[in-house]
Amino acid sequence: xxxxxxxxxxxxxxxxxxxxxxxxxxxxxxxxxxxxxxxxxxxxxxxxxxxxxxxxxxxxxxxxxxxxxxxxxxxxxxxxxxxxxxxxxxxxxxxxxxxxxxxxxxxxxxxxxxxxxxxxxxxxxxxxxxxxxxxxxxxxxxxxxxxxxxxxxxxxxxxxxxxxxxxxxxxxxxxxxxxxxxxxxxxxxxxxxxxxxxxxxxxxxxxxxxxxxxxxxxxxxxxxxxxxxxxxxxxxxxxxxxxxxxxxxxxxxxxxxxxxxxxxxxxxxxxxxxxxxxxxxxxxxxxxxxxxxxxxxxxxxxxxxxxxxxxxxxxxxxx
Amino acid sequence: xxxxxxxxxxxxxxxxxxxxxxxxxxxxxxxxxxxxxxxxxxxxxxxxxxxxxxxxxxxxxxxxxxxxxxxxxxxxxxxxxxxxxxxxxxxxxxxxxxxxxxxxxxxxxxxxxxxxxxxxxxxxxxxxxxxxxxxxxxxxxxxxxxxxxxxxxxxxxxxxxxxxxxxxxxxxxxxxxxxxxxxxxxxxxxxxxxxxxxxxxxxxxxxxxxxxxxxxxxxxxxxxxxxxxxxxxxxxxxxxxxxxxxxxxxxxxxxxxxxxxxxxxxxxxxxxxxxxxxxxxxxx
Numbered sequence: 001x002x003x004x005x006x007x008x009x010x011x012x013x014x015x016x017x018x019x020x021x022x023x024x025x026x027x028x029x030x031x032x033x034x035x036x037x038x039x040x041x042x043x044x045x046x047x048x049x050x051x052x053x054x055x056x057x058x059x060x061x062x063x064x065x066x067x068x069x070x071x072x073x074x075x076x077x078x079x080x081x082x083x084x085x086x087x088x089x090x091x092x093x094x095x096x097x098x099x100x101x102x103x104x105x106x107x108x109x110x111x112x113x114x115x116x117x118x119x120x121x122x123x124x125x126x127x128x129x130x131x132x133x134x135x136x137x138x139x140x141x142x143x144x145x146x147x148x149x150x151x152x153x154x155x156x157x158x159x160x161x162x163x164x165x166x167x168x169x170x171x172x173x174x175x176x177x178x179x180x181x182x183x184x185x186x187x188x189x190x191x192x193x194x195x196x197x198x199x200x201x202x203x204x205x206x207x208x209x210x211x212x213x214x215x216x217x218x219x220x221x222x223x224x225x226x227x228x229x230x231x232x233x234x235x236x237x238x239x240x241x242x243x244x245x246x247x248x249x250x251x252x253x254x255x256x257x258x259x260x261x262x263x264x265x266x267x268x269x270x271x272x273x274x275x276x277x278x279x280x281x282x283x284x285x286x287x288x289x290x291x292x293x294x295x296x297x298x299x300x301x302x303x304x305x306x307x308x309x310x311x312x313x314x315x316x317x318x319x
Numbered sequence: 320x321x322x323x324x325x326x327x328x329x330x331x332x333x334x335x336x337x338x339x340x341x342x343x344x345x346x347x348x349x350x351x352x353x354x355x356x357x358x359x360x361x362x363x364x365x366x367x368x369x370x371x372x373x374x375x376x377x378x379x380x381x382x383x384x385x386x387x388x389x390x391x392x393x394x395x396x397x398x399x400x401x402x403x404x405x406x407x408x409x410x411x412x413x414x415x416x417x418x419x420x421x422x423x424x425x426x427x428x429x430x431x432x433x434x435x436x437x438x439x440x441x442x443x444x445x446x447x448x449x450x451x452x453x454x455x456x457x458x459x460x461x462x463x464x465x466x467x468x469x470x471x472x473x474x475x476x477x478x479x480x481x482x483x484x485x486x487x488x489x490x491x492x493x494x495x496x497x498x499x500x501x502x503x504x505x506x507x508x509x510x511x512x513x514x515x516x517x518x519x520x521x522x523x524x525x526x527x528x529x530x531x532x533x534x535x536x537x538x539x540x541x542x543x544x545x546x547x548x549x550x551x552x553x554x555x556x557x558x559x560x561x562x563x564x565x566x567x568x569x570x571x572x573x574x575x576x577x578x579x580x581x582x583x584x585x586x587x588x589x590x591x592x593x594x595x596x597x598x599x600x601x602x603x
Contacts, residue, residue: 017442017443017446020443021443021446021447024443024447025455028455028456028459029459031459139585139588139589140581140585142585142588143531143581143582143584143585143588144581144584145535145538145539145580145581145584146539147538147539147542147555147558148558148577148580148581151558151561151562151565151573151577152573152574152577154562154565154566155565155566155570155573155574159565159566159568159570160568160570166566247448248448250448251448251450251451252450252539254450254454254543255539255542255543258542258543259542259562269454270543272458273454273457273458273545274544276458278458281455281458285451285455288448288451289446289447289448289451292446292448293446296446
């Protein structure tokens with residue numbers, strides 16, 4: 001019951017934030033200098049009649065509030081408007097490109113979680129030289145932006161060694177996996193470093209607690225203590241970074257997809273910005289914010305399951 | 320009583336870097352800042368001098384770091400590019416620190432509805448990844464460094480304002496504040512003369528760490544060809560230009576700006592962490 005109420009409350013909060021985000025996104029486009037009609041006609045001089053026709057077709061002659069609520073109403077029906085550049089429905093453009101982006105993000109997420117957790121765990125458990133090596137490596141990883149990693153990986157593994165394709169998306173699932181391997185690694189590198197550090201410091205903190213000493217002194221096998229008592233306890237702290245991980249992954253797809261020419265929504269966002277295709281930009285921004293919030297909600301709901309000591313309560317700012 | 324610096328999780332509770340690493344990083348930061356300040360005088364060549372006949376040539380006496388695909392000297396572009404690459408993050412950090420401290424202090428001191436309004440709007444900004452906000456603003460206002468800097472400053476503001484708010488809330492409980500209030504000092508005077516100097520070091524450590532992240536975000540924007548105008552030397556832009564050269568098998572002109580970005584970010588992170596640790600120890 002408590003769980004249900006907490007979930008509903010967070011869902012309502014999420015809807016409100018999403019509404020505010022949609023207002024920001026729509027408002028930003030509305031404030032753009034120059035009339036949208038100029039972009040639509042792409043610099044051609046038009047007769048006043050043609051201009052009026054364009055204005056009426058895209059409802060540019062109506063006040064801001066009317067246009068905002070019309071846009072919002074269409075969104076609720078799954079209608080993102082028409083792309084100015086591609087002359088098709090934005091929802092179709094998104095549906096075509098979302099799978100490769102989601103696959104890319106999923107691959108990167110698996111890499112981040114598996115490699116990050118394992119590295120952090122090894123660093124905390126082994127200590128000494130292994131710890132120092134992992135610490136230095138992750139310091140470098142945390143300082144490496146995803147686009148730098150993308151360009152370097154492309155130069156080394158695609159151009160020099162020919163192990164992987166240099167770009168593109170590929171057809172069929174296996175080909176897609178093959179093409180998205182390097183982009184996924186580039187996307188994951190920074191976050192692997194981050195997650196490894198969080199895991200390590202969370203585990204080191206638990207390691208210093210008395211219950212670990214007690215368990216070890218009573219002869220519980222070290223492996224078991226590390227797994228059941230230390231790692232398990234540290235997971236709650238690690239989970240709080242989930243939102244940051246996913247938001248970084250989503251935004252950095254723009255950089256990595258452009259670097260590798262992957263035909264996903266990140267690359268579409270970059271192309272739509274250079275061509276001032278505002279309906280597409282709005283739709284992608286809102287999709288990204290929505291995905292990010294959904295993940296945050298999932299993390300909040302999963303937190304008490306992973307760490308039962310956490311009471312279900314609306315998030316409060318500290319102090 | 321002590322309040323931990325609200326770092327991004329990746330770097331929180333990092334073990335204090337050993338002294339040589341810190342000294343090395345501080346030295347590198349100084350070097351980059353000096354290069355940016357003195358760029359017009361120490362740059363070995365004109366960063367925009369095109370020499371197509373010499374394109375993609377390797378390192379030589381005249382061009383110690385080689386040249387890019389338009390025959391422009393890489394070292395000169397690195398040195399001059401340090402200006403835009405550091406100026407942008409500096410703007411982000413300066414603006415977000417000033418506004419964040421003002422908002423955080425006001426929210427903590429006044430409390431009540433003002434506090435909840437400010438905290439709510441902070442959470443809204445948190446829902447927007449900073450890069451996405453910057454990309455949106457650039458989409459609307461086109462080329463130029465000002466728009467992305469302001470957008471990123473707004474995106475970074477919550478990190479500073481939330482930290483300041485919790486610091487000031489803790490500071491308010493201390494007896495010296497009541498003593499000043501009883502003596503009839505005004506709230507503004509107490510905040511400016513006594514509270515701010517006390518919370519300042521922690522906020523500055525946070526801002527130093529933010530500098531590295533702002534550098535990454537701004538370099539990413541110029542890698543997309545957004546923000547910095549096309550001909551201005553900038554590290555992110557150099558990576559974009561170098562990418563085509565890499566695909567043709569000449570990696571050198573892309574490697575240098577990549578190395579510059581990574582080292583600078585790492586150096587700022589290590590220095591910021593060290594300061595944060597030092598402040599945390601002093602508080603204890």
